[in-house]
Amino acid sequence: MTTTQPSGRPETAAIDASPLPPLRAQKNYRRWLMADSSALLSGGIYGFIFPLMLLAATGSPVLAGSLAALGMAARASVILAGGAMADRTDKARMIVIGSLCGAAVTAALALGIGSGSLPVPLLCLAHVLMELRGGYFGSTTNAALKDLVHPKQLGRAMAANQGRDSVLMLGSAPLGGVLLGFGGGIALLAVAVLNLFAAASGFALRRPLRAAQQSFRDRGEAGTGGEEKVAHGILAGMHWCFSRPQLRALLILITVVNIGVNGLMTALIYGLEQRSEAPWIIGLASTCMGAGMLIGSLAATSLIEKFRSGLLACNCLTLLGAAMLLIGFNTNLLWMGSMLLLSFLSVPALNAAVGGYFMACVPQDMSGRANSLITFMALAALPLAPLATGLGLEWVGMGPTLIFFGALVSLAAILAWLSPQVRGIPRPGHWVAAASPAPLERASSDGSQKSPAPASPTE
DSSP states (O other): OOOOTTTTTSSSSSSSSSSOGGGGGGGHHHHHHHHHHHHHHHHHHHHHHHHHHHHHHHOOOOHHHHHHHHHHHHHHHHHHHHHHHHHOHHHHHHHHHHHHHHHHHHHHHHHHHTOOOOHHHHHHHHHHHHHHHHHHHHHHHHHHHHHOOGGGGGGHHHHHHHHHHHHHHHHHHHHHHHHHHHHHHHHHHHHHHHHHHHHHHHHHHHHHHHHHHHHHHHHHHTTTTTTOOOSHHHHHHHHHTTSHHHHHHHHHHHHHHHHHHHHHHHHHHHHHHTTTTOOOHHHHHHHHHHHHHHHHHHHHHHHHHHHHHHHHHHHHHHHHHHHHHHHTTTHHHHHHHHHHHHHTTSSHHHHHHHHHHHHSOGGGGHHHHHHHHHHHHHHHTTTTTHHHHHHHHTTOOHHHHHHHHHHHHHHHHHHHHHOOHHHHOGGGGHHHOOOHOOOOEEEEESSOOOOEEEEEOOO
């Protein structure tokens, strides 16, 4: 199956293609940004404080790592189902329901911790429920962005989001450390409030998202040259992505990089906790990451528009892998912070190039499954990261464990340079054309073959 996207035609009804206003002037994008930012900030605080709470409750890095691995496995088990549901139902409703579920669970956790009546098994059960909630609903906001932003602005939107992400990364870990200093109940209550903000913003998006979906259905029924539909279902979405060499190569790289990065950060958090560092000191690790992303995001928009996305991704991965490999050679706080800042300079441009390319290439009726597949590939092997971290810290120490995860990221950079599919990804203006080859026959959504059809015009 292939899909084509005519240039010069709006992807959704929410944004007029001529002229295209800047993103900051688009009300629907601002609403989306509020929903996504609230969800990311709540997730950042929760992701920082909960490993420390597990470690404090169990007193064992191996057991805490095993419990974290169980939560990641639970998240990964429902990601693809959540993406398929997002393609079949109202995305705004899913944002609201997911945010309200997160608020309810974290508020209950806060109440239990505040009353001192929360045993470790219930703490672990609640964590698994939060991970299931995050897996099922977590990819919906990214899928909704494709409905609200014109294809020509996807690259710029992704680069702008990287700047936002870096600011949240700068603030979430230190804020989580400060809140944790007042007690786990207070920190979890703050997470619940942020989820309520995300629910309110998702409720405000219900009309533009429904209008966008109705416009897409109308274009498909009228045969006006809209995207070719992809059959509903998880397997149909996976087949569509893996049948394209560039997307397949990127999915493999995403998996390797996320194992390395998340494993390294978990090793840092657990290792510094074992050294009895204060929570706000541990939070500085994420602050250094956020500072690197913030500086890198200032140049991301310019870089993604000036250079071919494939070569840009290869160079960014090289910098990320080399700096992360060096972190473990010296566990001094100043050295580790400097290397984290250096390594994450490349992340905004890397995420904008890879994420924007994915979003521009997928059909609109498969945006939920495509985003969930990216997340699934990133998380599928991640349960190994905290488990390997716990074993590494107990057997060989923090330094060699950090070197191991840095080497994984360096391996991903080498694989990217060796892959012509990755190196050949063009600039954003040619993303859709590069990902939409024109075979002699195109498969319809039900698997039947259609007669040859001319390719849509490209930029």
